[in-house]
């Protein structure tokens with residue numbers, strides 16, 4: 212739960228940076244979001260369901276698929292980190308989110324091996340926070356696209 | 358042996374943090390002596406400088422760049438590895454579980470991990486001295502654009518700056534993990550009977566500080582990441598268009614250095630409360646124990662602490678009054694800043710209320726606690742002046758600010774650490790520190806810090822800018838030369854007296870008189886267990902807490918204090 216608090220603040224800081232940065236300077240170049248992110252969103256949602264059913268292995272697998280999908284999104288993204296602020300935020304937000312998902316997959320695997328009531332509660336909250344944050348990131352990126 | 362070093366026992370980890378902080382404060386102190394030496398003898402050849410920095414001090418004369426890098430390392434070491442590390446990581450780790458009757462932290466392995474990450478952060482920071490170009494020059498605030506453009510902004514702004522950012526990022530991660538641990542421990546692991554209203558103020562302070570760290574360090578981590586991307590990834594978060602550095606036009610565009618200032622100070626102001634709140638909790642306790650009176654206004658103390666924590670997040674703009682912000686925002690930040698004075702005044706009033714009519718025991722811990730109150734008030738008064746935009750316009754970036762923040766943040770927190778050392782050393786190491794050496798240490802340090810930092814205010818009022826390697830080019834500062842001479846010599850004295858403290862510390866570790874279980878006749882749980890406490894703190898006995906933390910001189914009782922623990926666990 213507390214870890215989630217820190218994550219939410221971290222993303223709030225990045226989000227406010229995005230909002231402010233967008234308001235600055237007239238160099239905001241719109242970038243298209245790769246289509247694969249929609250598929251990834253569905254995969255992440257499915258993994259959330261799996262967590263609710265205590266299918267730790269399945270959830271971890273779906274988490275890994277999500278990460279693979281995000282990697283694909285990075286490859287098919289039409290701009291580089293340095294090509295403009297919108298592109299930079301795309302990489303930063305998805306990258307930071309991805310690192311947290313990676314940690315989450317590790318935690319899911321740990322639960323798959325051995326779950327205690329404490330770890331079940333912690334992993335559930337963590338994973339759902341990541342899911343929620345992904346929706347926020349997605350909204351920010353959609354807004355950044357326009 | 359390895360088992361002891363990589364221990365997950367919170368007491369071992371607490372001591373590890375303490376000694377990490379001690380090493381850092383010594384390095385930081387030596388660096389400040391170098392600065393003060395250079396400031397008054399800018400042209401003197403110093404062999405030692407040349408030995409340490411063959412390039413930066415070729416011929417024994419410190420270059421301006423070297424001065425700035427020493428200043429940056431001094432500030433960074435002090436703020437992160439001393440003020441943030443010792444009160445929370447050191448004393449907090451050691452005493453929080455004991456004071457709430459727990460056998461360890463909620464996540465012992467995570468706790469150990471945090472320590473090792475902190476140590477790595479320290480080594481990375483010190484490593485900056487050894488990379489090509491040396492340590493960064495940008496101050497502990499690392500303002501862009503010059504922190505974001507690399508070597509062209511100065512020798513240390515290349516690899517040295519990368520090391521700095523990496524170090525701060527590691528430190529932030531460790532601080533986040535520690536905070537999670539502290540909060541979970543307080544919520545989950547309190548012994549039966551340890552209600553919130555019975556928690557010692559130290560526990561409240563560590564708890565509140567952990568909440569602040571959790572929010573503040575996440576923001577610093579985000580800011581550091583963006584800065585790193587500006588340096589390595591070619592992004593322009595903090596870099597505007599048309600920037601020319603060292604005659605080179607950079608091809609960044611559209612970013613703003615002010616964005617960094619907002620993010621940094623959103624962390625930076627709460628950071629000063631991270632440094633001072635644990636001290637406030639401890640000082641409240643020491644004053645109460647040594648005046649044999651309950652803490653005056655316990656609930657108000659808790660309330661004031663929480664209020665300060667909250668207000669700390671809405672005043673960051675007072676560091677940016679001269680950044681071109683709208684006067685309306687400036688007024689808002691100013692009013693909020695002055696509001697912080699209210700809970701601070703409540704705390705001070707309650708400290709005096711605790712002392713009032715008490716039977717004072719002037720041991721060294723008590724002296725440092727009284728010293729804390731003194732410098733906190735002295736530094737607070739100038740804070741009220743700086744909190745007003747009209748005043749800050751003139752005083753910003755002068756020695757007035759250096760004097761102010763050293764008193765309220767640096768010295769106050771360091772006094773709290775000294776108080777904590779003299780108070781808790783017997784419990785941590787099973788031996789007493791020498792009180793006579795301690796008193797000499799206290800009186801010289803106490804007078805000395807005023808001798809160093811009050812004259813700095815005067816220099817600042819006269820317009821003396823900070824972060825200047827020397828003042829000899831400036832006609833209007835020539836009259837202040839004697840003030841700087843005085844400051845420097847006082848600071849050499851104060852630095853020398855710290856050797857006495859070190860001697861006392863290490864001598865007492867092996868030779869000090871054996872400490873009893875409760876030498877100060879205090880009431881909190883750590884004083885019910887042996888000195889030092891056994892591995893799981895209470896030797897397997899289950900603790901119950903039967904009363905509040907500050908029951909001193911209760912009328913009608915035989916003894917003038919009553920322990921929190923129901924029965925003394927063996």
Ligand code: HEM
Nearest residue numbers: 389392428432435436496497498766767771823824825848
């Ligand atoms: C006897 C003790 C100390 C002395 C003589 C001393 C001296 C100095 C000096 C000369 C500067 C550079 C000022 C400038 O050129 O603008 C400085 C900066 C600083 N000091 Fe200290 N200091 C001492 C202790 C501390 C402590 C305990 C702290 C902990 C908070 C601290 C924190 C800082 C910070 C944050 C800076 C600002 C660095 C920057 O500008 O980025 N100092 N100090």
Ligand SMILES: [Cu+2]
Nearest residue numbers: 626673675676
């Ligand atoms: Cu501030």
